[in-house]
Amino acid sequence: MDMSVTRLPESRAYRELEISRVHSEIRSIVQDCVAEEVPVALEFNGIAHAVMMATPADLEDFAYGFAITECIVNTASEIHDCEWTSNAQGCTVSLTIAGPCFARLKEKRRNLTGRTGCGLCGTESLAQVIRPLEPLTSTLCFDTKAVLRAAANLRAHQLLLTVTGATHAAAWCTADGNIELIREDVGRHNALDKLVGALLRSSLDAGSGFVIITSRASYEMVQKTATAGIALLVAVSGVTGLAVDVAQSAGLTLLGFARGTDFSIYSVPHRLSLDAS
Template sequence: MRRPTALSTPGLSVQRDGARTITRALPAEVPVAMVFDGSTQAVMMASPDDLEDFAIGFALTEGFIDSPDQVEELEIAHHPKGIEARFWLNHGHGAVLAARRRSMAGPVGCGLCGIDSIDQAIRPLPSLASDLRFDAAHVARATEALRQWQPLHDRTRAVHAAGQLRADGSIARAREDVGRHNALDKLIGALARDGEDAGACAFVITSRVSVEMVQKTVMAGCPILIAVSAPTALAVELAEQAGLTLAAFARGSGFDLYAHPHRIKTGAADVA
């Protein structure tokens, strides 16, 4: 069963010159339950495509698994009211599931909903060590390059995207979703399923940089995160601690650097 990613929906457009009936393509949004060994650990609202990528990426960035090799079986089960991503893991992961357990639904705007501990929300991150370097011009144009990979956004104007940026400035792949965290999880899952090293690229996102976006990027092992909008102060603090290069406000003509600028070749003396 394949669900549509956008639905044609009637409405009424009210403008200065009057009102008229319209029909617009609006993005689909469905609950996706992450079920590990028969136990539901999270329910996220998401776009109903690239679900295997989403499931693997979510499991990796939220610490349920360390590698796709730990998944014995993954089944995507469609129901009238939603979707289940059913994982069956290798033995020995019961303690991990208990530590990372979630029980509440997570809306698209929140990547931390359902975590029942402050320690889990701001969990320790691994430290990134990478000699990867990018030209400043490629960073500045990264979000423009990503625009060519957003067909669902073009139809609906209502979804986020995350892209894999190569060192030559080209986008290798991208994923879209109504939730910015989900789009990034889908990208991370796609890389992991294809056996690609996230440490050899940068991630580009069409949203602000919240704490969860930093956490997911670091957990994936990617050393550079580029965003079209602003970071939060805590996101900058965590990026600095984890060794993540954080670039924001990347909109063609330039960008801001907030953490570990040494990976971006800017030519500025204070960024050497």
């Protein structure tokens, strides 16, 4: 297994505590680690836009991914600068974006302040919920064995989960099933945004591989994946009906319950090579 992607979790992503643990009715004092969850404010050209509860690690990736998956910018080149600061209240990530993007943002400004991974808080209209997606034109066909290999290896790359037991992960895999990038967060949407941002800031071709997530696949996860130009989304857990509808309309192949040698295909099955399994 290729472990080059594996990184030690950033120290600010978790905290060590002294706690009481009870096992078989016997209490003992032990050291434990808990995942951090703080308000992360996103500012564009000096204007506050959103506050999300997130793990305070990989914040530049988070900001880039959020900007793309929320259609604030269309390409990474439209982000001119990104920096973050922290204080006792939380973290602030400030992005400078191209003028036309900022003008568009001001027209549809909304406040997304909400709970962990909340994707709807502050949405102003029903039309903003299910936004139209450009149909994916990928002609790739993915090998079943590659998908299952990635699913089997995913847990070994989740170092923050190993430390805290409290985080989701999103990973980008090559077509042959090697995990090249992974990001973790207390929020499943945040983990995927961080992954998309990391892809944008890397030399990898996002559309040449696929994404696997540890959570359920809701419609927002499908939207974010399709917006990033990725044609296959694999969920370890289940999917929602709306996620299936959005995936079908976008031409995205959606898999759920990818565990062991099993999985379910919910949309666009032709992109998966079943005869190789």
